[in-house]
Amino acid sequence: MADLVERLVPDELWVLFRRVPPTEVIRPQGGGRSRAGDREALAAVIFVATSGCTWRQLPSVFGPSWQTVYRRFAQWSRARVWARLHRVILDELGARGELDWSRCAIDSVSLRAAKGSLTGPNPTGRGKPGSKIHLITDRNGLPVSLGISGANMHDSLGLEPLVWGIPPIRSRRGPRRRRPGKLHADKGYDYDHLRRWLRQRGIRHRIARRGIESSGRLGRHRWVVERTVSWLAGCRRLHRRYERKAEHFLAFVGISAALICHRRLTK
Template sequence: MVGLVERLVPDELWELFRRVVPPTEVKRPQGGGRRRSGDREALAAVIFVATSGCTWRQLPPVFGPAWPTAYRRFTHWSRDRVWARLHRVLLDELGARGELDWSRCAIDSVSVRAARGPLTGPNPTDHGKSGSKIHLITGRDGLPLSLGISAANTHDGLGLQPLVRGIPPIRSHRGPRRRRPAKLNADKGYDYPHLRRWLGERGIRHRIARKGVESSQRLGRHRWVVVRTVSGLAGCRRLHRRYERKAEYFLAFVGIAAALISYRKLTN
């Protein structure tokens, strides 16, 4: 069990996680009770569920915490936005090393099937079946900078402004923190004059394919990084289909997947 926990949560990742997880009260005022399960074991169980795609009830007992404990810890951390803070800490570490490339960022989205719940809707690309959509912006190196979710029938253009605003101020190798890309590439789904003006007002150059004028494939040599990152998110099998009724828990799994992608970049 110890070997599996250390493989899923290496020492470097555990030290970064300890910086963002809120402190917990270990002692019970009334005394007695069982010993509280360790956060590292619970984190390993959460990562196992995220990457394997199993249900919480299928969680193997080898991690130590029972599945209700792991699920309860996941919900508490999700409400405290631990996953978003962990992702930001990883981006700060990468930015301080000069491993974030802001020169040419890209934006895209991907739809997944979903049960009923908030931020779900009929997917026009999946015979109208209920689904959700994951939106993301990546740097030139494919690292996810900003994430969001919406109903599957939400137009991609509606996600551009929230995603750009959602890029956190990230440390730089030299100089102040940065949160705006130098250039943003996008396909025809973002071809609207007001979006072009909005980006220009913020000093962000853009390369957006024009409807009826050019093919989105011409941007493939620059947008392939975001497509690769979308495939990397699919490596988190819990994102193949949305089972969570609460949107915040589905967004939490998206954040876990983004944090794992950034951690692999940090340790390579």
């Protein structure tokens, strides 16, 4: 069991995670069983995220019961632990000069969903309920901003919240940075008001134009965000949304993004 935990949560990831979890709850009356270890619970959560199994199918080799792991996951999700972990890893990458802000790309991906908040009829899935993941990546394909919505939300409506959602990230030299030099996007973002908004923010844009540019070409720089979407699919829990609570679905998106960035950090 120890080998499995160390494989899913290596020492480098555990050191970073210890900087973000909420304070441990202490029973005022004392007594009771000793609290399950956070590292074992984190390994179990990552196993659920990457394997796509249900909480009830969680193997007992991790130690904590599936109920304990789910409660810990819900507690961490409410405390936005996964977003903070992603931010900590981005800071480490930025301090090492691993983030390339010269050209960023924005895109989204739709997936089937059960009933729940932030779902909607998927226009590309015969109107069945679905959700959408929105993301911005740097030039290397590392996700720097994430968001979710119903599948019926137009891509263009996610551009401004995603750009505002880029956190101030450490740089190898100089102040923190949260603004890309240039943003690449497909035809779903082809609106003049978005171009004006990006210019006002000091961000150059390269947005494909409807009726002018071919739909079959991703472009020299925008293909990296498509590759990141396939990396997110490595988190099998994101193949279809089963979480009724939006914060739990967003948590799995954050876990997947954190694992993608951590792989780059340990190369």
